[in-house]
């Protein structure tokens with residue numbers, strides 16, 4: 001088999017065989033196929049697309065490019081959740097304990113943040129001592145013991161995706177449905193869960209800007225997951241403004257704790273209840289969505305979901321006291337209110353730009369090697385649809401010095417738009433694809 005023939009076949013609109021796809025993935029992962037040939041094939045895939053059969057074969061070849069986690073030694077149904085990423089997305093911090101408190105085992109591999117979106121691992125590291133560097137054995141035994149573990153993805157899991165994603169990033173080949181599907185689903189399949197729930201975000205702060213594109217991506221991921229034998233559900237959810245109110249690592253942890261304590265609701269709670277219901281029903285832990293919601297709400301009311309977060313924090317080396325006393329979490333020395341330049345209704349909050357405000361404060365990574373400040377970010381005091389008077393606070397900035405606080409306040413103010421009439425505010429949940 002020759003790589004040049006495979007490239008030419010896809011360039012001319014042909015359908016690649018499983019063997020050709022396997023040859024490419026094995027050869028590229030091993031370093032036998034050079035970047036320039038892989039780039040040419042990726043660009044041909046961007047232009048010509050792939051059939052569902054090709055996408056499945058690509059996904060499975062990538063999944064098997066490294067180690068796969070075998071969760072079969074753990075009793076019960078094992079579930080995993082994935083978000084395509086957004087601003088203020090602390091969903092996993094609240095959702096995973098909520099679900100695990102209902103007896104469904106959550107085995108989650110997570111990533112770090114890059115650019116305007118944050119990562120669950122960075123957020124969890126706000127707990128002093130917390131570590132996501134678990135061996136496979138420690139990961140499995142923790143899921144068995146407390147029903148929940150969150151680990152950083154190891155280098156051995158899906159090495160093909162690591163190489164390919166880095167190459168796609170610099171060759172203009174990220175935006176392709178089969179390439180995105182295979183990248184996300186190969187990692188999820190390799191991580192071994194029986195139930196996979198996908199939060200596919202759409203809007204200004206998301207990877208997929210339109211609901212239609214998010215729906216296409218979600219439908220394809222659900223099909224590939226099912227063809228690979230996993231119970232897979234996708235929720236299309238809005239990312240037109242930051243999720244919840246807090247953006248920034250420790251600030252988001254505090255918000256997740258408030259939700260688990262029953263003192264925070266809104267779009268974040270609705271999202272957690274919807275994703276949680278999908279997980280409980282698909283896992284057989286609830287008879288239907290209404291039953292699942294009731295169980296999840298009871299877990300918040302009786303403190304068991306918050307206690308599960310404390311168990312997780314302790315199991316992974318963190319200070320569990322911080323779950324019940326958030327003054328033990330990092331906090332920034334400077335706070336500054338952002339006065340509203342106008343009155344009326346807030347008609348929008350540019351999500352991507354507001355994510356960049358948090359990044360420039362030091363809360364996110366401009367490059368993979370940036371060191372982040374866990375304490376900084378902002379908390380929105382107004383969200384889309386709220387009324388506001390001129391000069392009233394739109395948000396509170398948390399910064400490490402006065403200068404960066406003032407710069408962030410000016411930038412964040414520019415993310416808000418206003419109107420005289422109440423704007424339409426679509427709910428956070430757009431569609432569920434089962």
Ligand code: URA
Nearest residue numbers: 165179180181183184
């Ligand atoms: N996230 C991934 O993991 N892979 C992609 O290709 C895009 C988003």
